[in-house]
Amino acid sequence: MARPRKFDEDRVIDAAMDTFWRRGYEATSTRDLSERTELGPSSLYNAFGDKHQLYLRSLRKYQETATAEQVELLRAPGPVADRLRNLLSTAIDTDLSGTGRPGCFAINAAIERAAADPDVRDEVRSNFEVVERALRDTLAEGQRSGEIDPERSAEVLARQVLSTYYGLRVLARVQPDRAALLDVVDNLLDGFTRSS
Amino acid sequence: MARPRKFDEDRVIDAAMDTFWRRGYEATSTRDLSERTELGPSSLYNAFGDKHQLYLRSLRKYQETATAEQVELLRAPGPVADRLRNLLSTAIDTDLSGTGRPGCFAINAAIERAAADPDVRDEVRSNFEVVERALRDTLAEGQRSGEIDPERSAEVLARQVLSTYYGLRVLARVQPDRAALLDVVDNLLDGFTRSS
DNA sequence: AGCGTTTTGAAGCGGCCGATTCAAAAATGT
DNA sequence: ACATTTTTGAATCGGCCGCTTCAAAACGCT
Numbered sequence: 001m002a003r004p005r006k007f008d009e010d011r012v013i014d015a016a017m018d019t020f021w022r023r024g025y026e027a028t029s030t031r032d033l034s035e036r037t038e039l040g041p042s043s044l045y046n047a048f049g050d051k052h053q054l055y056l057r058s059l060r061k062y063q064e065t066a067t068a069e070q071v072e073l074l075r076a077p078g079p080v081a082d083r084l085r086n087l088l089s090t091a092i093d094t095d096l097s098g099t100g101r102p103g104c105f106a107i108n109a110a111i112e113r114a115a116a117d118p119d120v121r122d123e124v125r126s127n128f129e130v131v132e133r134a135l136r137d138t139l140a141e142g143q144r145s146g147e148i149d150p151e152r153s154a155e156v157l158a159r160q161v162l163s164t165y166y167g168l169r170v171l172a173r174v175q176p177d178r179a180a181l182l183d184v185v186d187n188l189l190d191g192f193t194r195s196s
Numbered sequence: 197m198a199r200p201r202k203f204d205e206d207r208v209i210d211a212a213m214d215t216f217w218r219r220g221y222e223a224t225s226t227r228d229l230s231e232r233t234e235l236g237p238s239s240l241y242n243a244f245g246d247k248h249q250l251y252l253r254s255l256r257k258y259q260e261t262a263t264a265e266q267v268e269l270l271r272a273p274g275p276v277a278d279r280l281r282n283l284l285s286t287a288i289d290t291d292l293s294g295t296g297r298p299g300c301f302a303i304n305a306a307i308e309r310a311a312a313d314p315d316v317r318d319e320v321r322s323n324f325e326v327v328e329r330a331l332r333d334t335l336a337e338g339q340r341s342g343e344i345d346p347e348r349s350a351e352v353l354a355r356q357v358l359s360t361y362y363g364l365r366v367l368a369r370v371q372p373d374r375a376a377l378l379d380v381v382d383n384l385l386d387g388f389t390r391s392s
Numbered sequence: 393a394g395c396g397t398t399t400t401g402a403a404g405c406g407g408c409c410g411a412t413t414c415a416a417a418a419a420t421g422t
Numbered sequence: 423a424c425a426t427t428t429t430t431g432a433a434t435c436g437g438c439c440g441c442t443t444c445a446a447a448a449c450g451c452t
Contacts, residue, residue, distance in 0.1 A: 002397035003449040024308055026222030030440055040401050045441070047399090102311035110369045111307040112220055115298035125370040152386075156379045159367075163380050164356070167363030171355075173306045174321040183352045184359050190348075191387040198427035199419040226410055236431050237411075243429090247410070393452100400447070408439065417430070422423100 005047070012037045012047070017058035021105045025055055025113050052119070055109075059123040062105045067127055071134040080142030081193045084135075088165055088185045095172035104169050128162070135161050142193075149192040157192060164188050201243070208233045208243075213254035217301045221251055221309050248315070251305075255319040258301045263323055267330040276338030277389045280331075284361055284381045291368040300365050324358070331357050338389075345388040353388055360384050 015037045019028050030051055034041050048054045073087045095103055102108065106127040113120040136158035142148030148157070168181050175181075211233045215224050226247055230237050244250045269283045291299055298304070302323040309316040332354035338344030344353070364377050371377075 003399050024222065026220065043400060103307065107366055108307050110366055111304050114369045121370050128367065128370060152383065156383045159376060159380045160383045163360045163363030163367060165363065166366045167359030167361065170303055170306055170362045170366060171324065171359060173310045174317050174324060180355060184355045187348065187352045187356045199429050239430055
């Protein structure tokens with residue numbers, strides 16, 4: 001039929017995501033994207049459209065990889081409290097590790113772009129909902145097994161954990177005090193886990 | 197001695213803060229700032245230095261105005277739980293009101309610029325600490341009066357409230373469900389206020 | 393081999409970026 | 423009135439912005 005592409009689409013989106021994650025949307029130029037993906041601008045535009053669409057693709061990729069990993073932590077075996085603590089403390093460790101990929105890409109997108117870009121808003125909302133749903137399922141499971149206070153709504157608890165979780169990731173951006181952040185995790189879990 | 201300035205420095209910084217707040221740092225051009233402040237570029241650069249310094253001034257201005265208002269809510273008379281609820285619910289209402297000033301300027305700065313700019317990181321940390329300190333003072337007062345569970349450290353509780361507070365402001369950017377956000381506030385306060 | 397189709401690299405489009413220059417204007421102190 | 427100092431507006435600096443054009447190259451297919 002025609003000339004095939006020389007590049008792997010997944011690797012290109014990975015490189016684009018990494019670039020947007022590190023620098024943000026506005027600070028990333030199309031030349032940055034060309035260099036990091038090793039594609040000429042014409043190939044990039046031909047294959048993916050413009051910068052905006054590449055950003056949306058990057059957000060979806062984040063959900064398929066990083067967010068999926070977070071959900072996996074919640075679906076792991078073991079006590080519910082341990083899984084919740086693991087999710088939050090893993091995020092704290094990642095945020096403080098200085099990988100050059102600051103924080104959570106979805107949160108970054110929410111703050112930098114959601115107000116100005118409805119597409120980004122929708123994509124981020126979807127991302128947040130995936131985590132919230134996993135939290136709700138995990139908390140409901142804990143209620144059934146007696147690990148979590150059954151008096152409170154699992155929905156509300158899930159949103160409570162999500163708020164604290166995302167708040168911690170905001171604080172971690174300027175306050176690299178691991179112990180102080182972990183104290184909040186413990187305090188949060190103390191609020192609705194039953195002593196075993 | 198010499199020709200005096202025609203402009204009010206405070207109004208200029210106010211206009212700059214408003215512009216940075218609405219659009220973010222990278223998306224704001226020096227021409228935007230010139231137009232909104234009604235100052236020519238030479239006046240702007242002569243009086244305040246470059247874009248970066250104007251941004252730092254804007255962050256300080258935010259702390260002196262918006263953040264100071266938040267602290268005032270916490271110092272108000274009345275039950276501690278009411279003050280805490282008022283702080284959080286006021287923020288939710290503001291965030292969902294569509295003023296064009298998205299969210300909390302300090303959080304926006306933390307996410308967009310703190311990783312790349314140590315000056316911004318310091319400024320934002322200072323801002324967060326002001327709120328955290330006010331929360332700690334308020335919670336300690338509640339412990340003394342018997343309104344707040346005295347078993348938990350006021351420091352940790354303050355960071356817990358701060359995390360939830362900032363997490364809610366992140367969620368509000370993509371999830372404009374007022375009732376769902378307020379549920380989290382109630383659930384949070386239920387965790388450590390004593391029933392009256 | 394030759395056709396049809398797509399991808400690719402190089403060059404470049406108009407426009408805006410952050411920041412500066414410079415002379416005219418406007419105030420002060422004497 | 424004058425010298426001094428600072429502010430101001432207009433013009434503009436080199437450079438990068440997002441994106442497009444276009445012809446050559448690279449393949450699949452018959």
